[in-house]
Amino acid sequence: MDQSKEQRILNSVSYNAVKGDPESVLDCIDKYCSQKEWAMNVGDEKGLILDNVVKEADPTTALELGTYCGYSAIRIARLLKPKAHLFSIEFNPEFVPIAKEIIEIAGLSDKVTILEGHAQDIIPQLKSKYDVDTLDFVFLDHWKERYAPDTILLEECGLLRKGSILLADNIIYPGAPEFLEYIRNHKRFECTNYPSHLEYMKVEDAMEKAVYLG
Numbered sequence: 001m002d003q004s005k006e007q008r009i010l011n012s013v014s015y016n017a018v019k020g021d022p023e024s025v026l027d028c029i030d031k032y033c034s035q036k037e038w039a040m041n042v043g044d045e046k047g048l049i050l051d052n053v054v055k056e057a058d059p060t061t062a063l064e065l066g067t068y069c070g071y072s073a074i075r076i077a078r079l080l081k082p083k084a085h086l087f088s089i090e091f092n093p094e095f096v097p098i099a100k101e102i103i104e105i106a107g108l109s110d111k112v113t114i115l116e117g118h119a120q121d122i123i124p125q126l127k128s129k130y131d132v133d134t135l136d137f138v139f140l141d142h143w144k145e146r147y148a149p150d151t152i153l154l155e156e157c158g159l160l161r162k163g164s165i166l167l168a169d170n171i172i173y174p175g176a177p178e179f180l181e182y183i184r185n186h187k188r189f190e191c192t193n194y195p196s197h198l199e200y201m202k203v204e205d206a207m208e209k210a211v212y213l214g
């Protein structure tokens with residue numbers, strides 16, 4: 001059976017990246033996806049915005065919605081302090097083993113736990129099953145129509161604390177209009193917009209940061 005695009009990305013990383021070097025894994029994926037096959041990684045341009053917000057948050061516990069091939073999980077995990085941890089939720093069973101392998105090649109398996117399933121099913125289990133108290137940082141990069149309901153769910157589950165930082169990808173393309181409407185009109189979030197471009201393309205995109213005011 002023909003290999004998937006995600007399998008071909010893993011092959012390229014496995015062959016070209018330096019084992020244990022997150023930067024080389026990121027560079028390899030960015031090179032492959034800009035020169036060979038486009039893929040929906042956050043990419044190098046929006047990746048710098050992600051890096052800066054993660055550094056600002058300096059999270060002990062972080063959550064990512066939408067693992068895909070693990071590119072943004074590596075971007076986040078490589079910046080985490082020693083005892084910090086990233087939980088990443090992925091719905092597509094084909095992506096999970098590929099992301100795990102790519103994160104392993106980056107040498108970051110100890111810092112990342114991939115949870116397979118729907119965010120709306122896993123989020124309510126984070127406290128009881130995964131011993132999470134509150135989340136210091138959340139990266140939203142899953143199905144765009146799930147950004148708003150899952151943000152509401154995070155708040156309802158008591159997973160946000162004063163100062164928790166949310167960062168959402170794809171605000172313009174594919175777009176998350178309901179999320180933008182919700183978060184910008186919700187008095188307990190302070191929002192900042194970061195104009196950028198769709199990964200590996202000249203198409204306009206943006207990221208939105210929302211700080212929970214408690």
Ligand SMILES: O=C(NCCc1nnc(-c2ccc3[nH]cnc3c2)[nH]1)c1cc(-c2ccc(F)cc2)cc(O)c1O
Binds near residue numbers: 119142144173
């Ligand atoms: O769909 C996207 N990302 C979402 C994948 C995902 N990976 N995992 C999930 C999940 C995970 C837990 C879930 N729980 C409930 N739904 C869930 C969905 N969703 C996406 C699409 C594009 C894109 C741009 C231009 C195009 F022409 C076509 C596509 C660009 C991007 O940066 C994206 O992030």
Ligand SMILES: [Mg+2]
Binds near residue numbers: 040041042169
């Ligand atoms: Mg995205």
